[in-house]
Amino acid sequence: MNFAKPLFGALALTAAGGAWAQSSVTLYGLLDEGINYVNNSQTAKAGAPNGRTGGPVWSMTTGLAQASRWGLRGTEDLGNGYKAIFVVESGFDVGTGRLQQGGTFFGRQAYIGLTSPNWGSVSLGRQYDSIVDVIGPMQAGSYAGGAFADHPGDIDNVADSQRINNSIKYTSPKFAGVTLTGLYSFGGAAGSFGRNSIWSVGARFDSGPLSVAAGYMHINNPNQSFYGNNSTGSTTANNLGATSGVQVNPIYGGYASAGKMQIVASAAQYTLGAFILGLGYSNIRFQNLNDPASGTLSLTNPFGYTGNAAFNNYNIYTAYYITPALVAGASYNYLRGGAVNGKDSAAYQTINASLDYFLSKRTDVYLAGAYMKGSGVDSTNQPSVPYLVTLTPANTQSQVVARIGIRHKF
Helix, strand or coil, X not given: CCCHHHHHHHHHHHHHHHHHCCEEEEEEEEEEEEEEEXXXXXXXXXXXXXXXXXXXEEEEEECCCCCCEEEEEXXXXXXXXXEEEEEEEEEECCCCCCECHHHCCCCCEEEEEEEECCCEEXXXXXXXXXXXXXXXXXXXXXXXXXXXXXXXXXXXXXXXXXXXXXXXEEECCCECCEEEEEEEECCCECCECCCCCEEEEEEEEEECCEEEEEEEEEEECHHXXXXXXXXXXXXXXXXXXXXXXXXXXXXXXXXXXXXXXXEEEEEEEEEECCEEEEEEEEEEEEEEECCHHHCCHHHHCCCCCCEEEEXXXXXXXXXXXXXXXXXXXXXEEEEEECCECCECCEEEEEEEEEEEEECCCCEEEEXXXXXXXXXXXXXXXXXXXXXXXXXXXXXXXXXXXXXXXXXXXX
């Protein structure tokens, strides 16, 4: 058989494609590192109440103003305005070099898709949900202290602590100021199309200085599909966080046995010259507790909860550009809920403030501080203690933290 003609034809097609297709690949990233002081942080102690004690700590941590990451973003012009797109993005700890997102290499994002000027874009892979897409840019963490200003424990995922695996997402073009988006994640469970599946929808309206957004997410078996979807995820254990000894997530770690989880979130932001004001509300429901599909119930539901546990979160934030290079921010957050089976609810109040100075377009230094107070009974059936994202929970019902940090974008 003569292979010369087919081979020549294939090479010719490849060369022709390269002649008209305009493609680009961009390497980008961000490094954020700083020094924290925390007045009270849990540490293990044999014989102490609940197996732990608390004390002040100095530490160096990564990713407060923004999570540290590097990535590759690519596009290829397919003609008539159509483009192929891809993103692969990896999170890491600047201080140690370790991978973030449970050790998943491209844990932040990994997707491929197509986009057009008239029909929007479709993408497939590990992606942000619709709530993150429409509301994420309008939240206190963007203006008033980074992760310290996130909703407690990022309970509604507005600050994108979790990503969605095996998902297909549609994002519309902006029409009359409105952008729509929807996502569906395939659970991949044999014999059950819905098991471990996730879906979300969102809408955002932008008109001059005003932006308004709302989103909804429905999660089946969140301990597996949402919190356990990375390299260290377990099919048996509590992926929301340890509930005994030194805790990981006392705010809602005790509700890992939920069969379903629902999040409704909304936000509004108004910009007046150098002044920014934002408001947010979300409702979070852990439903059908004690579901055997969540894992080993002695680990996912050690307190024997049944029924539903609901939370409401309220947030207000502001930022002011003192100069184009200097911005001050502040926020207040109130989270309440978690009552179940006669257990009282918990409440968490957080006050944040920050000052950010830009040395250049790519490099800034910042100061950030937060005070959080807990009351009531948390998900671990103990007196509630503060839990700020990126930190170890307190061992008392209040916690103060201060940080000085530096961020560089490339």
